[in-house]
Amino acid sequence: MVPHPQLPAVPTPVASTPPPPRPAPRSKADIVAIDSSTGGPNALSDLFSRLSPNLPVPIVIVQHMPAVFTKHLVEQLTSESKLTVHEASDGERLGSGRAWIAPGDYHMTLSHLLAAVHVELNQGPPENSCRPSVDVLFHSMNEIYRNFVLAVMLTGVGEDGLAGAKALHASGSAILAQEEASSVVWGMAGAVSRAGIVSAQMPPSTWQRRSCASRGPDGREHPEGRFRLCPPPGQGSGRGGYR
Secondary structure, X not given: OOOOOOOOOOOOOOOOOOOOOOOOOOOEEOEEEEEEOOOHHHHHHHHHOOOOXXXXXXXXXXEOOOHHHHHHHHHHHHHHOOOEEEEOOOOOEOOOOEEEEOOOOOEEXXXXXXXEEEEEEEOOOOEOOEOOOHHHHHHHHHHHHOOOEEEEEOOEOOOOOHHHHHHHHHHXXXXXXXXXXXXXXXXXXXXXXXXXXXXXXXXXXXXXXXXXEOEOOOOOEOOOOOXXXXXXXXXXXXXXXXX
């Protein structure tokens, strides 16, 4: 008998391991972070004039502008808002119902110390040609708050904030963007929108109506004391936000 040639064994296909699921964006947040540039002061004024003074979380803001002008922006928002607005100082402790704006020419980061969150300022190299850079802020927030951040991307040139917003989104935080129609320049908000990480797009004039600061459908305050994100019509599910 002529022996048959032995064929090489065919390897058994191995199923690839799917990547771990990305957490769904939270409907509640412990802090709100806002990024703005060209057209930002007017957008911030529109937004802040509608916010409740009883906001149960702090707000941190990066507005791209020279140092001398951030003081004027603080004065402008203070006169138009019921919230207390500060130009951030190094070492300052964050508190609910107040807002902090990064001073011009300084990066703003957050640090956790003795059960409290504090502001830190530095003049490290510009990122995305910006100082302050919201990417710097977002990355520091991601280390502390993880999936309890609400990031709001307003009008402005460039893509500062995109990398940090992607990191926050990967952790499960929610990202909102100003719509193109109401933006002076749809750069930063457009970048996160095109990246597919935005829960909703909206003009600043409707942002307050689509958020419920620690209040439920019955109008009573939530015991968690967190900022509650309510979906626009046709988005999200149930009572509480984006899922």
